[in-house]
Amino acid sequence: MNRKEFIRSGGRVLILGGMALSTGYLFARKKVDLTCSSSSACKECSELSACKLPKAKELKDGKK
Numbered sequence: 001m002n003r004k005e006f007i008r009s010g011g012r013v014l015i016l017g018g019m020a021l022s023t024g025y026l027f028a029r030k031k032v033d034l035t036c037s038s039s040s041a042c043k044e045c046s047e048l049s050a051c052k053l054p055k056a057k058e059l060k061d062g063k064k
Helices: 003-032 054-061
Strands: none
Touching: none
């Protein structure tokens, strides 16, 4: 393997590794993140009936 092939192969490995790490981070973040993506005002949210966030549960139970 000459220097040109080594640099080319190393670059490919770095790019693929970066893409794999970025994808893994995005998937892991999606599972952990439990914030409302529609609206901060639950009363106006179209997904209130199916929402499992604590604020939505309090609103459905009439606590707030």
